[in-house]
Amino acid sequence: MNSAPGEITDLDPTDLPRLESLLRAQGLPADDCADQLEHFVGLYAGACLVAAGGLEPAGDCGLLRSLVVAPDWRGRGLGQRLTRHLLARARARDYRAVYLLTETAEAYFLRHDFAPVERAGVPAAIAATRQFASLCPDSAVCMRYRPDNS
Numbered sequence: 456m457n458s459a460p461g462e463i464t465d466l467d468p469t470d471l472p473r474l475e476s477l478l479r480a481q482g483l484p485a486d487d488c489a490d491q492l493e494h495f496v497g498l499y500a501g502a503c504l505v506a507a508g509g510l511e512p513a514g515d516c517g518l519l520r521s522l523v524v525a526p527d528w529r530g531r532g533l534g535q536r537l538t539r540h541l542l543a544r545a546r547a548r549d550y551r552a553v554y555l556l557t558e559t560a561e562a563y564f565l566r567h568d569f570a571p572v573e574r575a576g577v578p579a580a581i582a583a584t585r586q587f588a589s590l591c592p593d594s595a596v597c598m599r600y601r602p603d604n605s
């Protein structure tokens with residue numbers, strides 16, 4: 456295994472192939488990553504992108520999307536580091552709320568102060584994102600984080 460990941464970095468176009476393969480290998484949608492790349496951060500171990508996630512702006516809210524940690528690197532707090540980083544970014548931007556869709560990690564996000572909400576009730580700008588509109592299956596659970604905890 457490569458050396459431990461260092462700092463969280465913003466991703467750029469040179470990272471796109473690694474991001475897409477990391478997501479697709481875990482069965483997560485990656486078709487809109489090229490368009491949203493500027494909103495992604497990641498963690499490298501040597502030349503390997505081992506974890507990534509994005510906070511896509513959508514009106515006065517954010518969409519936490521494509522959080523992924525390579526299987527060999529799970530359980531070491533990388534997901535938590537990225538989640539906290541992206542939620543701090545959401546607070547710095549004064550987002551009213553952060554939404555996400557997940558098929559496999561509802562319990563994980565409950566631990567990060569997200570709560571399940573009806574998908575039909577999300578703001579129009581969130582519903583219009585490609586993740587909501589077409590890429591994530593209807594079976595995915597919708598969750599919301601509110602910075603002010605209201």
Ligand SMILES: CC(C)(COP(=O)(O)OP(=O)(O)OC[C@H]1O[C@@H](n2cnc3c(N)ncnc32)[C@H](O)[C@@H]1OP(=O)(O)O)[C@@H](O)C(=O)NCCC(=O)NCCS
Nearest residue numbers: 521522523524529530531532533534535557559560562563
């Ligand atoms: C969810 C995910 C990002 C967590 O990354 P990670 O780096 O392993 O997580 P952390 O090390 O920060 O946290 C580990 C803790 O979370 C728990 N956890 C990890 N994945 C979980 C899941 N899917 N559901 C519930 N708990 C989970 C672990 O059991 C561990 O608990 P512990 O601290 O009590 O031992 C990673 O499992 C992953 O990439 N999953 C596949 C992609 C996915 O589902 N992404 C979310 C959709 S946006």
